[in-house]
Amino acid sequence: xxxxxxxxxxxxxxxxxxxxxxxxxxxxxxxxxxxxxxxxxxxxxxxxxxxxxxxxxxxxxxxxxxxxxxxxxxxxxxxxxxxxxxxxxxxxxxxxxxxxxxxxxxxxxxxxxxxxxxxxxxxxxxxxxxxxxxxxxxxxxxxxxxxxxxxxxxxxxxxxxxxxxxxxxxxxxxxxxxxxxxxxxxxxxxxxxxxxxxxxxxxxxxxxxxxxxxxxxxxxxxxxxxxxxxxxxxxxxxxxxxxxxxxxxxxxxxxxxxxxxxxxxxxxxxxxxxxxxxxxxxxxxxxxxxxxxxxxxxxxxxxxxxxxxxxxxxxxxxxxxxxxxxxxxxxxxxxxx
Amino acid sequence: xxxxxxxxxxxxxxxxxxxxxxxxxxxxxxxxxxxxxxxxxxxxxxxxxxxxxxxxxxxxxxxxxxxxxxxxxxxxxxxxxxxxxxxxxxxxxxxxxxxxxxxxxxxxxxxxxxxxxxxxxxxxxxxxxxxxxxxxxxxxxxxxxxxxxxxxxxxxxxxxxxxxxxxxxxxxxxxxxxxxxxxxxxxxxxxxxxxxxxxxxxxxxxxxxxxxxxxxxxxxxxxxxxxxxxxxxxxxxxxxxxxxxxxxxxxxxxxxxxxxxxxxxxxxxxxxxxxxxxxxxxxxxxxxxxxxxxxxxxxxxxxxxxxxxxxxxxxxxxxxxxxxxxxxxxxxxxxxx
Numbered sequence: 001x002x003x004x005x006x007x008x009x010x011x012x013x014x015x016x017x018x019x020x021x022x023x024x025x026x027x028x029x030x031x032x033x034x035x036x037x038x039x040x041x042x043x044x045x046x047x048x049x050x051x052x053x054x055x056x057x058x059x060x061x062x063x064x065x066x067x068x069x070x071x072x073x074x075x076x077x078x079x080x081x082x083x084x085x086x087x088x089x090x091x092x093x094x095x096x097x098x099x100x101x102x103x104x105x106x107x108x109x110x111x112x113x114x115x116x117x118x119x120x121x122x123x124x125x126x127x128x129x130x131x132x133x134x135x136x137x138x139x140x141x142x143x144x145x146x147x148x149x150x151x152x153x154x155x156x157x158x159x160x161x162x163x164x165x166x167x168x169x170x171x172x173x174x175x176x177x178x179x180x181x182x183x184x185x186x187x188x189x190x191x192x193x194x195x196x197x198x199x200x201x202x203x204x205x206x207x208x209x210x211x212x213x214x215x216x217x218x219x220x221x222x223x224x225x226x227x228x229x230x231x232x233x234x235x236x237x238x239x240x241x242x243x244x245x246x247x248x249x250x251x252x253x254x255x256x257x258x259x260x261x262x263x264x265x266x267x268x269x270x271x272x273x274x275x276x277x278x279x280x281x282x283x284x285x286x287x288x289x290x291x292x293x294x295x296x297x298x299x300x301x302x303x304x305x306x307x308x309x310x311x312x313x314x315x316x317x318x319x320x321x322x323x324x325x326x327x328x329x330x331x332x333x334x335x336x337x
Numbered sequence: 338x339x340x341x342x343x344x345x346x347x348x349x350x351x352x353x354x355x356x357x358x359x360x361x362x363x364x365x366x367x368x369x370x371x372x373x374x375x376x377x378x379x380x381x382x383x384x385x386x387x388x389x390x391x392x393x394x395x396x397x398x399x400x401x402x403x404x405x406x407x408x409x410x411x412x413x414x415x416x417x418x419x420x421x422x423x424x425x426x427x428x429x430x431x432x433x434x435x436x437x438x439x440x441x442x443x444x445x446x447x448x449x450x451x452x453x454x455x456x457x458x459x460x461x462x463x464x465x466x467x468x469x470x471x472x473x474x475x476x477x478x479x480x481x482x483x484x485x486x487x488x489x490x491x492x493x494x495x496x497x498x499x500x501x502x503x504x505x506x507x508x509x510x511x512x513x514x515x516x517x518x519x520x521x522x523x524x525x526x527x528x529x530x531x532x533x534x535x536x537x538x539x540x541x542x543x544x545x546x547x548x549x550x551x552x553x554x555x556x557x558x559x560x561x562x563x564x565x566x567x568x569x570x571x572x573x574x575x576x577x578x579x580x581x582x583x584x585x586x587x588x589x590x591x592x593x594x595x596x597x598x599x600x601x602x603x604x605x606x607x608x609x610x611x612x613x614x615x616x617x618x619x620x621x622x623x624x625x626x627x628x629x630x631x632x633x634x635x636x637x638x639x640x641x642x643x644x645x646x647x648x649x650x651x652x653x654x655x656x657x658x659x660x661x662x663x664x665x666x667x668x669x670x671x672x673x674x
Contacts, residue, residue, distance in 0.1 A: 260596075
């Protein structure tokens with residue numbers, strides 16, 4: 001398995017990227033193709049004693065600064081590490097691409113350089129969100145602010161295939177985010193998407209109200225990118241604000257501090273479960289080859305996880321199966337006509 | 338102050354409605370006009386020793402059942418207690434109307450029987466949501482699934498006037514729910530609403546990301562009814578699922594149970610703060626006279642609170658001030674033309 005990695009993606013790049021890549025080589029034996037400034041990366045590796053076994057380098061001379069607009073990075077900086085990596089993946093120079101860089105740039109660049117699966121209207125950014133049960137996949141979480149029903153149908157298919165292939169869920173339950181469970185609920189997008197999802201080759205379980213989302217009854221939840229982004233960020237914000245308020249209660253007096261010590265293991269577990277760090281990042285679904293977004297604040301461990309999940313994404317035939325599922329639907333269409 | 342009340346709205350009606358009304362008379366000296374079956378309500382009051390001082394009754398013979406569709410209740414059951422009360426309010430038979438019944442029916446009926454303020458495109462359902470700071474008002478939370486930018490501008494004005502007049506906030510901060518803080522973020526609705534909100538006679542502070550919502554920096558947040566409904570219900574669902582998980586940690590062993598006892602007062606306070614019970618309900622904004630939705634699961638105390646807030650809604654000139662603010666904007670329009 002050969003994974004192309006963006007050396008300069010994320011807040012802790014390039015040092016934690018290097019460490020994460022080396023750890024992935026050590027643990028799983030992958031080959032790493034690192035995009036960036038070879039000389040400076042080699043120097044850093046030497047300085048921090050990071051082994052470069054199984055590494056090859058591809059030169060990416062352009063440097064992205066904080067001032068660059070995510071929407072136009074890949075136009076203005078054609079040879080930045082993300083653009084170079086995506087082009088390389090598009091040309092078949094590796095099995096998957098991982099970057100902790102700008103999400104917006106990755107969506108635009110992934111669609112442009114790696115191209116979409118035949119028939120896929122738009123790529124979706126999919127995120128795994130912790131629930132009281134397990135993780136569920138939410139898509140789209142921001143790649144497409146305005147969506148059409150056919151896009152939501154495809155999101156359902158792509159999410160279902162991913163959760164089955166990569167996350168090992170049997171017949172993943174797919175739900176449509178809506179403002180009520182009745183089939184008459186929602187706007188035009190929800191009403192029309194409901195019908196299309198019902199006909200799709202997936203285990204569609206109907207509308208899901210936002211109140212039920214945290215309980216994780218579904219494996220996949222589909223919605224437009226605006227709603228998905230609101231759900232993702234509100235979940236993060238509320239979990240963090242609530243846990244913060246509980247911390248204040250514990251810290252407020254001696255009894256609280258004593259109580260905190262007594263429930264520390266459980267609380268730590270909960271905090272870990274609510275954190276999105278463990279799953280490494282989010283796949284971009286719909287491209288012809290696997291593109292994987294690592295969290296912007298990834299450390300070495302998170303990059304190692306992201307690389308492992310990206311390799312699973314590549315190795316478990318997700319993209320072939322999405323292509324088949326889309327064809328299955330087209331055949332039905334043909335029959336109906 | 339004369340408050341019209343729906344005797345049969347809510348899960349605990351009519352007994353808790355009767356009790357709440359009597360408590361409001363006792364505490365604030367209001368007059369109550371109770372819509373329902375007078376004979377049966379008087380019998381119930383006698384049985385439970387509820388004083389009917391300051392009560393008058395208006396007969397409403399139609400009974401709503403669980404099978405009735407909220408969207409058509411008021412068409413099919415023209416003389417149910419909600420329809421009778423709304424008509425009475427529309428005719429000037431009271432200062433405000435309170436119901437714990439179907440939200441959908443109240444929105445439709447409020448618009449139909451009470452009529453809209455001149456110039457208001459659509460009525461909005463506004464809810465107060467607890468934050469780490471205080472309550473903020475979110476609107477619309479479900480009356481209008483699809484919105485136009487002008488509607489969001491009006492939501493901003495109505496929410497601002499309400500929070501200033503009824504909740505005593507000085508120059509309420511009004512934010513637009515969006516998927517980023519930059520002015521270029523969002524879909525067509527957000528981009529166009531941003532411009533209109535900037536020109537409105539309110540303290541508009543710009544886009545607010547969902548991650549920041551729980552921290553309550555704004556007094557008013559505006560969005561379309563689909564997004565608002567998702568935010569409201571996800572907030573409820575997440576708070577309840579997280580507090581539930583923490584309860585499990587406390588209950589899991591003896592140390593946990595001991596710890597729970599030590600932080601009980603703080604945790605109870607937090608739970609109370611996160612609950613929406615305290616604020617009594619949600620105003621329907623945009624009607625010519627005050628319509629107030631009590632929570633469906635209201636008890637006597639909650640009905641008493643709802644009646645008090647509805648009286649404030651009526652007594653503090655909210656609707657006159659909304660009308661003036663809309664005119665202010667129209668004058669500007671005229672000047673510009």
